Amino acid sequence: AETKKIAVIAGDGIGPEVVAEAEKVLQKVGEVFGYSFETEHALFGGIAIDEKGTPLPAETLEVCKRADAVLLGAVGGPKWDNNPKELRPETGLLGIRKELGLFSNLRPAVVFDCLKDASTLKPEVLEGTDLMVVRELTGGIYFGEKFRRQTEHGEEAVDTCAYNVTEVERIARQAFDIAMKRRKKLASVDKANVLETSRLWRETVIRVSADYPEVELEHVLVDNCAMQLLRRPSSFDVIVTENMFGDILSDEAAMLTGSIGMLASASMGEGSYGLYEPVHGSAPDIAGQGLANPIATILSTALMLRLTFGYGEAADAIERAVAEVLDAGHRTSDIAAGRGDALSTTQMGEQILNAI
Amino acid sequence: AETKKIAVIAGDGIGPEVVAEAEKVLQKVGEVFGYSFETEHALFGGIAIDEKGTPLPAETLEVCKRADAVLLGAVGGPKWDNNPKELRPETGLLGIRKELGLFSNLRPAVVFDCLKDASTLKPEVLEGTDLMVVRELTGGIYFGEKFRRQTEHGEEAVDTCAYNVTEVERIARQAFDIAMKRRKKLASVDKANVLETSRLWRETVIRVSADYPEVELEHVLVDNCAMQLLRRPSSFDVIVTENMFGDILSDEAAMLTGSIGMLASASMGEGSYGLYEPVHGSAPDIAGQGLANPIATILSTALMLRLTFGYGEAADAIERAVAEVLDAGHRTSDIAAGRGDALSTTQMGEQILNAI
Ligand SMILES: CC(C)[C@H](C(=O)O)[C@@H](O)C(=O)O
Ligand SMILES: CC(C)[C@H](C(=O)O)[C@@H](O)C(=O)O
Numbered sequence: 001a002e003t004k005k006i007a008v009i010a011g012d013g014i015g016p017e018v019v020a021e022a023e024k025v026l027q028k029v030g031e032v033f034g035y036s037f038e039t040e041h042a043l044f045g046g047i048a049i050d051e052k053g054t055p056l057p058a059e060t061l062e063v064c065k066r067a068d069a070v071l072l073g074a075v076g077g078p079k080w081d082n083n084p085k086e087l088r089p090e091t092g093l094l095g096i097r098k099e100l101g102l103f104s105n106l107r108p109a110v111v112f113d114c115l116k117d118a119s120t121l122k123p124e125v126l127e128g129t130d131l132m133v134v135r136e137l138t139g140g141i142y143f144g145e146k147f148r149r150q151t152e153h154g155e156e157a158v159d160t161c162a163y164n165v166t167e168v169e170r171i172a173r174q175a176f177d178i179a180m181k182r183r184k185k186l187a188s189v190d191k192a193n194v195l196e197t198s199r200l201w202r203e204t205v206i207r208v209s210a211d212y213p214e215v216e217l218e219h220v221l222v223d224n225c226a227m228q229l230l231r232r233p234s235s236f237d238v239i240v241t242e243n244m245f246g247d248i249l250s251d252e253a254a255m256l257t258g259s260i261g262m263l264a265s266a267s268m269g270e271g272s273y274g275l276y277e278p279v280h281g282s283a284p285d286i287a288g289q290g291l292a293n294p295i296a297t298i299l300s301t302a303l304m305l306r307l308t309f310g311y312g313e314a315a316d317a318i319e320r321a322v323a324e325v326l327d328a329g330h331r332t333s334d335i336a337a338g339r340g341d342a343l344s345t346t347q348m349g350e351q352i353l354n355a356i
Numbered sequence: 357a358e359t360k361k362i363a364v365i366a367g368d369g370i371g372p373e374v375v376a377e378a379e380k381v382l383q384k385v386g387e388v389f390g391y392s393f394e395t396e397h398a399l400f401g402g403i404a405i406d407e408k409g410t411p412l413p414a415e416t417l418e419v420c421k422r423a424d425a426v427l428l429g430a431v432g433g434p435k436w437d438n439n440p441k442e443l444r445p446e447t448g449l450l451g452i453r454k455e456l457g458l459f460s461n462l463r464p465a466v467v468f469d470c471l472k473d474a475s476t477l478k479p480e481v482l483e484g485t486d487l488m489v490v491r492e493l494t495g496g497i498y499f500g501e502k503f504r505r506q507t508e509h510g511e512e513a514v515d516t517c518a519y520n521v522t523e524v525e526r527i528a529r530q531a532f533d534i535a536m537k538r539r540k541k542l543a544s545v546d547k548a549n550v551l552e553t554s555r556l557w558r559e560t561v562i563r564v565s566a567d568y569p570e571v572e573l574e575h576v577l578v579d580n581c582a583m584q585l586l587r588r589p590s591s592f593d594v595i596v597t598e599n600m601f602g603d604i605l606s607d608e609a610a611m612l613t614g615s616i617g618m619l620a621s622a623s624m625g626e627g628s629y630g631l632y633e634p635v636h637g638s639a640p641d642i643a644g645q646g647l648a649n650p651i652a653t654i655l656s657t658a659l660m661l662r663l664t665f666g667y668g669e670a671a672d673a674i675e676r677a678v679a680e681v682l683d684a685g686h687r688t689s690d691i692a693a694g695r696g697d698a699l700s701t702t703q704m705g706e707q708i709l710n711a712i
Contacts (some may be wrong), residue, residue, distance in 0.1 A: 037529075061570065088549070090549045090550070093548070120477050120478055120481040120587060121476050121477060121586075122476055122477070122478055125476040141497075141515075141517060141550075141551065142550055144514075146551070146552040147552065147554065148556070151520050153520040153521065153522035153523065154520050154521030154522050154525075155520065155521050155556065156518055156519065156521075156556075157518065157519055157551075157552040157553040157556035157557075158500075158516060158517065158518045158519035158552065159497075159516075159517045159518075159519075159551045159552050159553050160515075160516055160517070161513075161514065161515045161516070161517065162512055162513065162514045163512065163513055164507050164509040164510050164511065164512035164513075165509065165510030165511050165512075166509035166510050167509065169510075178588060191600075191603075192448045193444070194446070194450070194498055195497065195502070195513075195515045196502035196503065196504065196513040196515050197514065197515050199513065199514040200504070200511065200512075200513035201513075222586065222603070222604055223603045223604050223606075223607040224607070225581070225618075226604045226605070226607050226611070227607050227608060227610075229477055230477075230586075230608065230611045230612055231476060231611060244547070244600075245604075246579070247547075247579045248578055248579050248582045248601075248604055249558070249582070250579075250584060251579040251580070251582050251583050252582040252586065252608065254583075255582070255583040255586045255587060256586055260583075267490070279633055298635060301509040351612040
C-alpha cells in the first residue's frame with residue numbers, strides 16, 4: 001500500500017509519553033493490516049518556545065504540510081502561562097489551526113462503561129449519552145480583529161466576531177454528513193436572538209438542511225443548550241456550533257460524560273487532512289512519571305485511520321482492542337478508582353498492542 | 357415611612373399570575389412592617405407588541421424611570437418568535453437593560469432541599485452548592501456594533517465585543533462587595549488566552565482586587581468554568597463574568613441546582629435601583645391555568661426589599677415564609693413530583709402570605 005505520512009507532535013507534559021504509545025499502535029496496525037506509515041517529528045508548544053523561541057516554528061508547519069495527517073499529544077504548562085502572547089503555547093494552537101485550515105473540530109463525547117460512575121451526573125440521566133460536538137475552528141471571535149483604544153471611559157478593548165456564508169456552509173455540511181452516518185439528529189446552536197453572526201449562521205444552516213431531508217434539525221440557543229446538556233444529554237446526537245460556543249459546550253459535554261480523560265478529537269481541514277489529539281491537556285503535574293493514560297491518544301489515532309486514511313477496519317481493531325483491555329479490568333491510575341494494581345503508561349500501551 | 361414606588365411589569369404567559377401573588381406579598385409585608393408601596397403597571401414584551409406595536413413602549417420606560425424598582429414577571433412566547441427583530445420581546449429586554457442602566461445581573465443559584473432530587477447531578481456533588489453569578493449586562497457583544505457586508509466569500513455578518521475599563525471596574529467592584537458579604541471567594545471568568553476584552557477584564561479585576569485583600573480571587577477560563585461547575589459546584593461562591601459568558605454560565609449553574617423554577621434574580625443599576633424577576637421563563641404552555649409556581653417571583657420581591665430598599669427584615673420574613681411553607685410540604689404541581697395534592701398559584705401565594 002501507499003506510504004502515509006504522519007507528522008507527530010509530542011508537545012509538552014505527558015504529550016511525549018502518550019504519543020509514544022500511539023506510535024507503537026500505528027506500527028502494529030501497519031504490520032497487521034499491511035499499511036505503511038512514515039512519521040516525522042516536530043517541535044510545537046512550550047518545548048518549541050524553549051528550543052526555537054516560538055510556539056509554532058516554520059519548520060513544524062512545513063512538516064505538517066507535507067504530511068497527510070498530524071498526531072498531537074498536548075501542549076502548555078505553567079512554565080509558559082505568563083509569557084507574552086507571541087510566546088504562549090495557545091498562540092501556537094490557534095496558529096496551527098489557521099495555517100492548516102482546520103476549520104472543523106470533532107469532539108465525540110461518549111461514556112465509557114468503566115467510567116460511568118466517574119460522572120457527576122446521575123447514571124440514569126447519562127444512560128445512552130453518545131454525542132458529537134462539531135465546532136467551527138478557524139472563524140468567529142477567535143480570529144477577528146482585536147485591538148485597544150482610548151475612550152472617555154478609559155481604555156477599551158475590542159474583539160470582532162465575523163462569519164461569512166462560505167464558512168458556515170462548509171461546517172454545516174460537515175455536521176449534516178456526520179449526522180447522516182449517526183442517528184440523523186442535528187442541533188445547531190446559536191444566539192440568534194441577539195447576534196447578527198448567529199442569524200447568518202441559522203439562515204445558512206436552514207438553507208443547507210434542504211439537502212439533508214432525512215436529518216432532524218433543531219435550533220437551540222446557546223444558553224438553553226448549556227442547560228439541556230445537563231438535563232437530557234442522551235437526547236443529543238450531533239451538535240454544530242461556532243468557535244466560541246463550541247469551546248464552552250464541548251468542554252461541558254466532555255466533562256459530563258465522566259470520561260474526559262479518554263476522549264479523542266479530530267480537527268479536519270479540506271479533504272481528508274486532519275489533526276488528531278486527545279481532549280485532555282498536558283497534565284504537567286504527572287508528566288514523566290509513567291502515570292499518564294495513553295487511551296485518548298490511541299483512540300485519536302484510530303480516528304485518524306478512519307477519517308483521514310479510510311482505514312475503517314484498522315480503526316475498528318484499535319477501538320475493539322481498547323474495549324477489550326478495559327473489559328479485562330486493566331486500568332491506568334487515573335481510572336483505577338483507588339485500586340492498587342494500576343498499569344503504567346507503557347504497560348497500558350502494551351496491553352492494547354497485544355489485543356490488536 | 358416614605359412611599360416606595362414600584363413599576364410592575366406582568367408581561368406574558370404565566371407572568372401576570374405569578375406577579376399577582378408577589379404583589380399581594382408586597383402589600384402584606386407593608387402592613388406587617390409598616391412600609392408603604394405604590395405600584396404602577398406597565399406593558400412590556402409580547403403583550404406590548406400586540407397592544408402598542410413595540411416591545412418596550414416609551415410610556416413603560418417612563419413608568420420604570422419614575423419608580424425606585426421594577427418587578428418583572430416574564431416575557432416572550434412562540435407567538436412572537438418569528439417576528440422581525442424590532443418586534444420581538446427579547447429586543448425589549450435588551451432595551452430596558454440599556455435604558456435603565458442595569459449593568460449587573462445577580463443570579464443566585466441555590467439548592468432547595470425539597471428539590472435536591474430534581475437535579476441531574478448526584479446529591480453528594482450538589483451538597484452545599486450556593487453560588488451567585490454576577491453577569492455584566494449592558495456591554496460586550498450584546499450591545500456592540502452589528503452589521504452585514506458583502507465579501508468574496510459571500511455575505512458576512514459581524515458582531516463587535518467591546519469593554520472599557522470603567523465598565524469592568526464597576527461590575528468587578530460589585531462582585532467583590534457581594535463576595536465580602538458571603539464566603540469571600542470570587543471566581544472571575546474570562547477567555548484571556550484568546551480575547552483582548554478578556555485580557556482587559558482580567559487586568560482590571562486584578563487591579564480592583566487590591567482593594568479587597570480579604571477576598572480570595574481565582575481566574576477561570578470560560579471553557580474550564582463550564583466544566584468545573586459540573587465537577588465541583590459547591591466550591592464556587594461568587595462568579596463574575598462578562599455578558600455572553602454570564603448568559604451561558606448562569607443558565608448552566610441554575611440548571612444544575614435542579615431548582616431553576618424557584619430561583620430569583622436582580623438586575624442592578626447605579627445606586628440601589630434594580631429590576632427583579634424570576635429566572636424561569638413565561639411558560640406559555642401552562643399560562644392562565646393557575647398551575648404556575650409563584651415562589652421565584654415572590655423571592656425576587658424579597659431581593660428587591662433587601663437590595664433596593666434596604667428592608668432586610670422584611671426580605672428575611674418572606675424567605676422564611678417560603679421555607680416554612682415548603683417545609684410543611686406544600687407544593688405547586690411543578691415541584692410536587694407527581695403527588696396528587698398540588699396547590700394552585702393563588703393557593704401557594706396564600707400559604708406564603710399567611711406564613712409572613
Ligand atoms: C487553548 C485554547 C486556545 C483552546 C481553545 O479555546 O480553542 C482550547 O481551549 C481548546 O478548546 O482547544
Ligand atoms: C432573551 C435573551 C436576550 C436573554 C439574554 O441573553 O440576556 C436571556 O437569555 C437572559 O439570560 O436574560
